[in-house]
Amino acid sequence: MRPDFGAGSRAAGPGRRGAAVRRRLPLYAAGEIDVAYVVRGTDEAVDRDTWWEEHSHPTHELLWNRRGASSATVGARVWTITPLVGLWVPAGTPHAGWAPAGTVHHAVQFRARSVPSISGAPVAVDVTPLLRLLLDRLTAEDLDPGARARTEAVVLDLLAPSRNELLLRVPRSPLLAPIVAAVGADPAEATTLAGWAARLGVSTRTITRAFQAETGLGFSRWLATARAQRAVELLAQGGQIADVAELVGYHSASAFGTAFRRVTGVNPAAFRSR
CATH class of the missing domain: 2.60.120.280 (Regulatory protein AraC)
Known part of the structure; x- marks a missing residue:
């Protein structure tokens, strides 16, 4: 599933x-x-x-x-x-x-x-x-x-493998389950790495190591990828870039554009137009 x-x-x-x-x-x-x-x-x-x-x-x-x-x-x-x-x-x-x-x-x-x-x-x-x-x-x-x-x-x-896949590895460990659930429910979830460490009673290093071990990404890169996946769906449904940026947790369209391009290889406007 x-x-x-x-x-x-x-x-x-x-x-x-x-x-x-x-x-x-x-x-x-x-x-x-x-x-x-x-x-x-x-x-x-x-x-x-x-x-x-x-x-x-x-x-x-x-x-x-x-x-x-x-x-x-x-x-x-x-x-x-x-x-x-x-x-x-x-x-x-x-x-x-x-x-x-x-x-x-x-x-x-x-x-x-x-x-x-x-x-x-x-x-x-x-x-x-x-x-x-x-x-x-x-x-x-x-x-x-x-x-x-x-x-x-x-x-x-x-037919050949692409270099532009939008792939998210979802952690399965109990330690990271609260983070996965929160971001899944709301990609704009704003809790920082330090905030999650305090809530879960562990160090930031422990969370970072867990994300690296299970996904190959640190917390910030994993979060950006999760947000980009949700943004792709919203843009494909006709969402406006500024609205999508806010819905997935970015304070400005420019910050969203930079993060989206880093993950997908294209900027939101190019993706939306194509």
Whole structure:
């Protein structure tokens, strides 16, 4: 299941319609079912906040969004999926998902027996304009076999791990659980590292070491990444930059812009326009 880090505890926001729904899908091993296609994509417009409980596919899967931001969780790792950066999930990998109402997501399945995985573990993929066009072409029902095979070959040639993944590792230790819960409920949570140390009765060094051990990041970098994930969703829903900055805990749009760019590689305005 996705850690209750944000979506499950968020108040209703732009695009949310009705109660959230949960979907259950089976767990398949890689190649357990042999499919007739090499590459097949499907679109879905999500009309209600939706959770996909943990499942796995017999195929490799590329997830990306035509509109909005969603997330996928594998263990303690949470990836944010956008129109710019998708997620490759190798066949047989258990994962869970979350998408707010208004998201239009595109899931592409790749035949595991024909297509080698681009990575041994889930990895972000840049969804370039060319890749989008080629994947769109493969949805055409009247595409002749030769043209389909050539298009599939170019798609496979373009797929490569991205350097711009928005990945958050969620700590699981009891020591850090209060911090994870507080930031998940409100990314603008303003308690400092020293403040958390006082509340938890430990030293700042203890908290820092725990974050480094579990996430590879210090407290400040981890918090900035958590805030950036929430900001991506709000911007994708049409939120104004100044409003989003305040909602995720920054006192100015410029400070927010600097932190957002450091995590995502683009500034909020560029992300929002694209």
